[in-house]
Amino acid sequence: MSRSAGRKSDEIRKTSFHPYFLKHPEGSCLIECGDTRVLATITVEEKVPPFLKGQGTGWLAAEYDMLPGSTEKRHTRERTLGKVSGRSQEIQRLLGRSLRGMIDLKKLGEKTLLVDCDVLQADGGTRVSAINAGAVALTLAIKRLHFRGHLNADPLLGLVSAVSIGIVRGEKLLDLDFQEDSNADVDLNIVENEKGELLEVQGTGENRAFALRELFDLIQMGEKGLAEIIKLQKDAIEAGYETILRQS
Numbered sequence: 160m161s162r163s164a165g166r167k168s169d170e171i172r173k174t175s176f177h178p179y180f181l182k183h184p185e186g187s188c189l190i191e192c193g194d195t196r197v198l199a200t201i202t203v204e205e206k207v208p209p210f211l212k213g214q215g216t217g218w219l220a221a222e223y224d225m226l227p228g229s230t231e232k233r234h235t236r237e238r239t240l241g242k243v244s245g246r247s248q249e250i251q252r253l254l255g256r257s258l259r260g261m262i263d264l265k266k267l268g269e270k271t272l273l274v275d276c277d278v279l280q281a282d283g284g285t286r287v288s289a290i291n292a293g294a295v296a297l298t299l300a301i302k303r304l305h306f307r308g309h310l311n312a313d314p315l316l317g318l319v320s321a322v323s324i325g326i327v328r329g330e331k332l333l334d335l336d337f338q339e340d341s342n343a344d345v346d347l348n349i350v351e352n353e354k355g356e357l358l359e360v361q362g363t364g365e366n367r368a369f370a371l372r373e374l375f376d377l378i379q380m381g382e383k384g385l386a387e388i389i390k391l392q393k394d395a396i397e398a399g400y401e402t403i404l405r406q407s
Contacts, residue, residue, distance in 0.1 A: 178399030186300030190292035194282035201300035217267025221254035266314035287321035317353035
């Protein structure tokens with residue numbers, strides 16, 4: 160099938176990371192993935208939730224939201240509605256689980272890392288883009304804290320990255336945009352760490368069941384995209400670390 164920008168079936172969208180996009184947070188990163196734009200920021204609190212108090216370990220929590228102008232039809236702010244949607248709650252949990260896989264919480268001390276991911280523009284893959292931007296922002300925040308002597312040990316375990324894969328009109332496709340995602344027969348999101356180990360697999364037969372061999376094929380295609388994303392993340396982190404050094 161014909162894809163936007165003439166992409167091949169196993170080709171990710173044009174993706175770029177912009178580290179320290181904002182001045183004030185400990186870490187921040189804007190990701191541009193095709194026409195999707197997500198901004199991730201990291202805030203540090205010198206306390207932990209009550210269930211962890213006194214245990215000498217830290218915590219990471221994530222929030223996800225879509226700005227009103229992020230979609231063609233205005234997206235109402237969820238706080239205006241007085242509750243967080245089930246979709247947002249599910250994505251927030253996914254973000255938290257994925258990014259907690261990057262750090263040794265015991266080496267963090269009694270600190271909480273707050274990850275805020277805001278969708279500025281949505282064209283498919285917002286949750287995986289949030290993870291990818293969040294991983295860069297989190298790495299930079301940890302590096303800055305460690306550089307300034309606010310951590311006794313480096314808690315970073317390595318990067319995580321995420322990508323979407325699906326079957327659309329019988330064809331396996333990597334990194335779905337909104338049009339592809341909305342017409343997918345099978346929709347899959349995977350999250351892996353830097354070692355190539357799976358942290359999360361979210362798969363749904365939207366319009367048909369799918370075989371185990373198809374699942375393996377999709378994951379294999381996804382791993383090709385993840386290798387490209389991790390390289391881009393590392394380049395962004397290197398650029399962001401230079402910012403930390405200049406600000407010291």
